[in-house]
């Protein structure tokens with residue numbers, strides 16, 4: 572069997588994309604997904620996405636983490652699948668697609684994709700961290716010096732510890748740069764490592780920073796190891812309600828190929 576795939580990256584968060592409108596991909600073969608994502612034995616990626624038909628939107632996004640398991644929402648992946656649908660000629664500049672956490676509106680201009688994220692109406696603030704769900708679960712903590720943070724070791728401990736344990740969480744470390752700029756580094760569950768960028772993580776970090784009054788202006792500009800992203804939203808702080816949240820940044824086609832089983 573041959574698998575035609577496309578490789579995309581959004582600020583260095585990289586994905587294998589497969590056009591599965593004919594449902595030819597063995598979508599419950601999680602070992603195969605893990606193998607395809609493997610950096611030494613496969614194509615190599617942080618995650619894999621299937622583009623399928625949807626009966627209520629332009630297309631449907633199925634997302635797997637690099638460990639082969641079905642993941643929750645992926646923000647950079649969502650931006651990349653919009654660029655992929657555009658490359659396939661499936662959409663023009665505006666789209667609405669189905670993702671693990673519901674319907675998403677998005678816009679593409681050249682290789683810049685603006686993706687509307689799910690509303691956030693629950694933010695748990697603890698002494699030394701914030702927890703919220705932006706389509707995927709995120710633990711957010713603030714650091715004075717991100718360059719010196721051991722994201723892998725600290726992230727792994729938090730991801731596997733209480734109260735998350737096996738189900739896990741993604742873990743974000745955030746440094747405030749100015750009233751509308753942040754630096755974010757993320758340990759991703761399902762990849763079980765630091766990735767160069769995490770879209771739902773950057774979204775969670777931006778909302779947490781605004782919620783704690785660390786930032787004052789919008790849009791927020793976020794630096795990740797793999798490039799810059801932008802976050803905007805409407806904020807009703809008293810209600811802990813954040814809506815019309817958008818994540819914007821580049822989504823780039825890298826190469827396509829054929830994998831033989």
Ligand SMILES: N[C@H](CCC[C@H](N)C(=O)O)C(=O)O
Nearest residue numbers: 642643645646647769770771
């Ligand atoms: N890289 C992704 C997050 C993937 C979510 C995954 N790590 C999980 O929690 O299942 C992003 O850009 O939002």
